[in-house]
Amino acid sequence: MEDKKKYNRRDFINSSFRVGIALGLTGIGVALTRRAIAGKSVWQLDPSKCVQCGRCATSCVLETSAVKCTHVYDMCGYCDLCGGYLRPDTKDLNTAAENQLCPTSAIVRKFVEEPFFEYQIIEELCIGCGKCVKGCGAFGNGSLQLQINHKLCVNCNQCAIARACPADAFSRVSASEAYLFKGFVKGKK
Amino acid sequence: MKKHLSIVLLTLLLSVQVLNIFAQQRFPKPEFETKYVQPVMQTPSPRSVFMEYFDVVALIGSLSLITWLILKKRSRQGVFWMTIFSLVYFGFYRKGCICAVGSLQNVTMALFYPDYHIPITAIAFFIIPLVFTLFYGRTFCAGICPLGAIQDIFVLRPLPLKSWVQKVLGLIPFIYLGLAVLYSATGTDYIVCRYDPFVGIFRHNATFMMFAIGGILLLIGVFIARPYCRFLCPYGILLNLVSRVSKNHLSIAPGKCIECRLCENSCPFGAINMPTPTKNNEKRNIMVKRFAFYFLITPFLVVLGGWTGSRFHENLANVNPKVKLANELLISNVKEPGKVSLEITTFKSTGKPIDKLYTEAAAIVQKFYIGGWILGGFLGLVFGLTLASLSIIQYRTDYTTNKGSCYSCARCVDFCPVKAEVK
Ligand code: SF4
Ligand code: SF4
Ligand code: SF4
Ligand code: SF4
Numbered sequence: 001m002e003d004k005k006k007y008n009r010r011d012f013i014n015s016s017f018r019v020g021i022a023l024g025l026t027g028i029g030v031a032l033t034r035r036a037i038a039g040k041s042v043w044q045l046d047p048s049k050c051v052q053c054g055r056c057a058t059s060c061v062l063e064t065s066a067v068k069c070t071h072v073y074d075m076c077g078y079c080d081l082c083g084g085y086l087r088p089d090t091k092d093l094n095t096a097a098e099n100q101l102c103p104t105s106a107i108v109r110k111f112v113e114e115p116f117f118e119y120q121i122i123e124e125l126c127i128g129c130g131k132c133v134k135g136c137g138a139f140g141n142g143s144l145q146l147q148i149n150h151k152l153c154v155n156c157n158q159c160a161i162a163r164a165c166p167a168d169a170f171s172r173v174s175a176s177e178a179y180l181f182k183g184f185v186k187g188k189k
Numbered sequence: 190m191k192k193h194l195s196i197v198l199l200t201l202l203l204s205v206q207v208l209n210i211f212a213q214q215r216f217p218k219p220e221f222e223t224k225y226v227q228p229v230m231q232t233p234s235p236r237s238v239f240m241e242y243f244d245v246v247a248l249i250g251s252l253s254l255i256t257w258l259i260l261k262k263r264s265r266q267g268v269f270w271m272t273i274f275s276l277v278y279f280g281f282y283r284k285g286c287i288c289a290v291g292s293l294q295n296v297t298m299a300l301f302y303p304d305y306h307i308p309i310t311a312i313a314f315f316i317i318p319l320v321f322t323l324f325y326g327r328t329f330c331a332g333i334c335p336l337g338a339i340q341d342i343f344v345l346r347p348l349p350l351k352s353w354v355q356k357v358l359g360l361i362p363f364i365y366l367g368l369a370v371l372y373s374a375t376g377t378d379y380i381v382c383r384y385d386p387f388v389g390i391f392r393h394n395a396t397f398m399m400f401a402i403g404g405i406l407l408l409i410g411v412f413i414a415r416p417y418c419r420f421l422c423p424y425g426i427l428l429n430l431v432s433r434v435s436k437n438h439l440s441i442a443p444g445k446c447i448e449c450r451l452c453e454n455s456c457p458f459g460a461i462n463m464p465t466p467t468k469n470n471e472k473r474n475i476m477v478k479r480f481a482f483y484f485l486i487t488p489f490l491v492v493l494g495g496w497t498g499s500r501f502h503e504n505l506a507n508v509n510p511k512v513k514l515a516n517e518l519l520i521s522n523v524k525e526p527g528k529v530s531l532e533i534t535t536f537k538s539t540g541k542p543i544d545k546l547y548t549e550a551a552a553i554v555q556k557f558y559i560g561g562w563i564l565g566g567f568l569g570l571v572f573g574l575t576l577a578s579l580s581i582i583q584y585r586t587d588y589t590t591n592k593g594s595c596y597s598c599a600r601c602v603d604f605c606p607v608k609a610e611v612k
Binding site: 053150 | 311
């Protein structure tokens with residue numbers, strides 16, 4: 001008899017707690033859902049803040065960074081002397097590897113017509129170090145820009161580069177506007 | 190008057206011209222004479238929103254299925270296959286990221302930062318496992334959590350741990366939870382995600398360090414079953430507390446326990462409550478006294494913990510990038526400019542006012558001061574209550590699952606000779 005009473009009391013306490021927790025969870029759920037966004041957000045870096053420090057290449061959780069150099073062709077001057085392609089201190093002007101800024105030779109230079117050249121980034125080779133971006137920004141149009149490539153990015157809960165970026169260039173943006181380019185961008189899709 | 194107007198007009202004109210210069214490229218894009226086709230810009234789109242919602246559906250579906258397998262079918266085999274499923278789906282396919290364990294930080298941050306837009310999926314992944322646990326025990330841990338799943342398949346030669354070792358190590362998750370909440374409530378970092386040991390394995394991509402930590406944990410897990418779940422997981426604390434009052438928890442015997450002791454060593458996680466030896470009234474008296482003592486000193490432990498925590502608030506706050514930058518700037522102002530860090534040069538190049546940074550950093554440090562008190566107090570409370578609970582023995586006659594720490598993996602069920610009555 002006594003045992004049963006005790007048991008009932010424990011049951012009662014348990015169900016009170018249960019109701020309390022259920023109410024609490026509902027409360028949190030409702031309060032948060034009002035603040036939440038439907039849809040999806042992804043990480044992106046703002047090239048107008050970026051100072052090309054090189055941490056994008058090293059801080060990503062992925063072994064080769066999800067940040068890649070993106071070429072905004074609409075902004076490119078198709079220069080022969082590309083500030084993003086050639087080292088500024090090169091002696092002889094040729095395309096030998098030691099004259100290239102890119103440490104992995106990820107930029108392919110292709111003759112278009114006198115005197116213009118097209119520069120293409122090979123995504124698989126680019127490590128996102130931003131050396132070319134710096135060069136292009138300093139001597140050229142700034143058409144080479146670092147961006148998180150969303151095919152590669154695993155969309156970490158907290159982007160590891162965002163924490164390391166000295167320029168505070170990273171933020172979450174809406175997935176429908178997943179790229180941020182700076183400057184004059186025509187025909188942006 | 191006229192003169193004024195002309196000046197205004199002139200400046201307007203000038204500024205328009207200046208703007209024009211800025212809008213122009215240094216080297217305007219050429220007009221090509223040949224039929225050159227410009228390549229398309231590479232901007233691959235992210236995974237679709239629909240797929241994110243599908244993850245939530247998959248979570249609810251798999252949780253319902255595993256709960257049914259555990260409570261109705263009592264099938265260890267079923268649980269095993271669900272483990273494999275979630276390892277493949279939530280682990281290797283979703284790369285371990287959208288995960289209930291990490292979502293607690295999003296939730297904390299959303300509670301403290303009204304302008305942080307928490308994804309709906311993060312709320313769902315936080316709440317749904319807790320709701321299931323409230324009704325059915327930790328069926329989420331049984332085989333849906335990808336972190337639990339990867340450890341569970343490595344449970345090969347589990348060794349029993351002394352119960353006091355379990356208790357002591359079991360305090361670590363509270364510290365981890367406290368720190369995780371502190372750092373997300375101050376907008377500093379998501380430490381649970383940063384130090385997630387298995388996410389690198391799910392991605393097949395991580396630094397050597399993270400691979401090593403994950404690998405070592407799995408190896409330890411061969412002998413000490415599910416080390417992350419038992420001695421680290423911060424979300425497990427919440428599940429544990431909720432599960433204690435769960436409505437329908439898995440029981441070892443489907444009917445009355447016959448005390449055959451067959452299941453005694455079947456739980457790799459030490460989550461089976463053994464029957465206690467017969468009552469001893471004298472001992473009971475001592476026990477009550479000891480319990481009362483620990484219970485009474487708990488408030489002191491809380492205050493002591495809080496005070497200690499607040500002593501360390503500056504160390505805790507230095508993890509915050511803003512506070513760190515402000516500290517570095519302060520030091521570099523005192524010393525002659527020697528080697529300055531990248532952060533400082535970048536900050537100076539932006540030309541942001543330094544005083545604003547200092548006030549912001551001071552506000553964050555203040556938050557850490559309060560946070561340090563709360564964190565320390567919380568740990569003091571946990572410590573006190575653990576001591577108190579160690580000193581009471583609940584009298585039991587049957588072998589039962591410990592509702593808090595049982596993962597409902599259904600291993601013990603296979604050992605029990607009592608079979609459910611067939612209707
Ligand atoms: S870490 Fe920041 S500043 Fe450095 S390259 Fe990346 S975006 Fe630019
Ligand atoms: S220089 Fe760096 S950022 Fe530019 S293409 Fe090469 S690897 Fe990519
Ligand atoms: S979110 Fe993760 S994967 Fe994407 S860029 Fe940042 S660290 Fe790399
Ligand atoms: S204890 Fe934590 S890590 Fe382990 S299964 Fe449960 S939620 Fe996952």
